[in-house]
Amino acid sequence: MNEKEIKILNNLAKKIKSKRLLLNLSQESLAIKCGLDRTYISLIERSKRNPSYLSLIKICDGLEVEIKELIG
Amino acid sequence: MNEKEIKILNNLAKKIKSKRLLLNLSQESLAIKCGLDRTYISLIERSKRNPSYLSLIKICDGLEVEIKELIG
DNA sequence: TTGTAGACTTAAGTCGACT
DNA sequence: TAGTCGACTTAAGTCTACA
Numbered sequence: 001m002n003e004k005e006i007k008i009l010n011n012l013a014k015k016i017k018s019k020r021l022l023l024n025l026s027q028e029s030l031a032i033k034c035g036l037d038r039t040y041i042s043l044i045e046r047s048k049r050n051p052s053y054l055s056l057i058k059i060c061d062g063l064e065v066e067i068k069e070l071i072g
Numbered sequence: 073m074n075e076k077e078i079k080i081l082n083n084l085a086k087k088i089k090s091k092r093l094l095l096n097l098s099q100e101s102l103a104i105k106c107g108l109d110r111t112y113i114s115l116i117e118r119s120k121r122n123p124s125y126l127s128l129i130k131i132c133d134g135l136e137v138e139i140k141e142l143i144g
Numbered sequence: 145t146t147g148t149a150g151a152c153t154t155a156a157g158t159c160g161a162c163t
Numbered sequence: 164t165a166g167t168c169g170a171c172t173t174a175a176g177t178c179t180a181c182a
Contacts, residue, residue: 045146046147056125115167118166
């Protein structure tokens with residue numbers, strides 16, 4: 001994983017976390033809405049994981065946003 | 073993998089393939105541009121794989137499109 | 145509430161070879 | 164040129180538990 005990729009994941013992480021906080025959701029409640037694991041949400045928000053396309057979509061659903069808002 | 077998810081991957085696959093053909097690229101030449109394996113491009117175009125976020129970005133780079141064009 | 149760690153299962157992604 | 168297969172390595176994603 002090179003510098004550019006790390007930056008991309010950092011950017012995604014920040015957006016997910018800020019959207020989650022806007023909704024006043026805990027990592028756990030977001031995880032439940034997404035159908036993903038809480039520890040996994042934690043990893044993503046710290047740029048430790050490169051989520052799959054389908055996982056990204058689940059997270060968008062949980063955050064009630066369009067994918068475009070997370071990756072634009 | 074449920075029906076909805078299969079549909080999502082089918083949609084992605086179709087868009088990738090059509091963009092690739094627009095550029096007159098073979099799967100192999102796209103794979104080289106992307107830095108991914110040819111057999112993997114083949115799998116994605118047949119909806120057999122759920123690519124990671126970073127892989128999606130590589131594919132967009134190879135296809136010279138914005139991500140929004142593939143997932144919109 | 146979140147981070148982290150370890151152990152685990154499944155899937156991503158590579159590679160070589162053949163049709 | 165593209166599909167497929169098998170074997171392989173790495174990473175995604177889950178789960179329990181604790182600071």
